[in-house]
Amino acid sequence: MAEIVFAAAAGLAVLGLLLSAVRFARGxxxxxxxxxxxxxxxxxxxxxxxxxxxxxxxxxxxxxxxYGLVGFAGVVAIARYLEGGL
Amino acid sequence: xxxxxxxxVSLAGSLFFLLxxxxxxxxxxxxxxxxxxxxxxxxxxxxxxxxxGIMKPDWLGRMVILIVFIVLTNPVSSNALARAAHAxxxxxxxxxxxxxxxxxxxxxxxxxxx
Numbered sequence: 001m002a003e004i005v006f007a008a009a010a011g012l013a014v015l016g017l018l019l020s021a022v023r024f025a026r027g028x029x030x031x032x033x034x035x036x037x038x039x040x041x042x043x044x045x046x047x048x049x050x051x052x053x054x055x056x057x058x059x060x061x062x063x064x065x066x067y068g069l070v071g072f073a074g075v076v077a078i079a080r081y082l083e084g085g086l
Numbered sequence: 087x088x089x090x091x092x093x094x095v096s097l098a099g100s101l102f103f104l105l106x107x108x109x110x111x112x113x114x115x116x117x118x119x120x121x122x123x124x125x126x127x128x129x130x131x132x133x134x135x136x137x138x139g140i141m142k143p144d145w146l147g148r149m150v151i152l153i154v155f156i157v158l159t160n161p162v163s164s165n166a167l168a169r170a171a172h173a174x175x176x177x178x179x180x181x182x183x184x185x186x187x188x189x190x191x192x193x194x195x196x197x198x199x200x
Contacts, residue, residue, distance in 0.1 A: 002089035002141070005097055009134070012100035019107035023119070029178050031116040031171045035123050038163055039110055042127040042156065043103050046134045049152070050096075053138055061148050065155070072159045079166035083173045 010050045017043045034078050041071030092141030099133030102126050115180045116171045124164040131156050 017040060024036035045068040052060035109122025132153050139149035171178065172187055182188075 002093040005090065005093035006137075006141070009093065009097040009100040009137070012097070013103045013134070016100070016103035016107035019104070020110050020123070023107075023110045029116065029174065031167070031174060031178060032119060034170070035116060035119050035167055036110060038167065039106060039123040039127055042131050042160065043107075045152075045156070046099070046103070046131050049135060049138060049149075053141065058145065058148075061145065061152075065148075065152055068152070068155060068159070072163055075163045076166045079163065079170040082170040083166070 006050075006053065010047065010054075013043055013047055013050070017047065030078075030082055034075060034082065037078070038071075038075045041068070041075060045071070088143065089141050092137045092139070094137070095140060096134050096137030099130045099135075099137060102130030102133065106130065116178050117168070117180050117182075120164060120167055120171065124160060124167075128156065128160045 020036045020039045020043070024033050024040065027033045027036055045064050048064035048067055049061055052058065052064065103126075106123050106126030109126065110119050113119045113122050135149045135153050135156075139146040169187075171180070172182075175182055175185075175188075
């Protein structure tokens with residue numbers, strides 16, 4: 001029961017990732033694509049931790065943490081570039 | 087018992103993920119998309135990771151570290167994105183009626199292509 005509910009939660013997160021990928025592909029300006037990239041980074045961090053639960057290996061939690069750090073740095077760098085301050 | 091409670095908390099979190107993605111698709115301009123995209127994913131990831139921490143109590147410390155990290159960094163990236171969108175506000179066609187930041191900056195726009 002718990003496995004089925006958690007698999008449904010991961011499936012909904014994957015659906016959210018795909019919908020924000022649609023905005024990433026369609027978004028008329030670079031700002032919209034960067035916002036979609038931010039959302040995709042957060043959802044992907046949570047999905048990597050969910051993959052750690054599915055595989056039962058704790059090391060993937062650290063992988064998710066590092067992915068969140070790198071994604072945050074990337075989004076802030078792109079946003080500062082678009083603002084014109086970099 | 088722990089497992090099923092944690093799974094339902096994670097399900098609530100992923101529902102917020104899905105809602106933020108739907109808001110990202112349906113909102114009219116970049117500021118509204120930012121509003122839908124950053125707040126809802128913060129709450130969604132808090133609930134999702136807390137649910138995993140309830141499911142596996144020996145992972146709870148790492149989940150709390152991740153939650154604190156996301157709560158600290160997500161408003162920072164949201165602020166940087168909002169300033170970037172404000173620098174291109176004419177081009178993206180956003181309506182900003184009381185615009186305090188433009189009055190502060192003297193109304194300059196970023197020059198390069200967006």
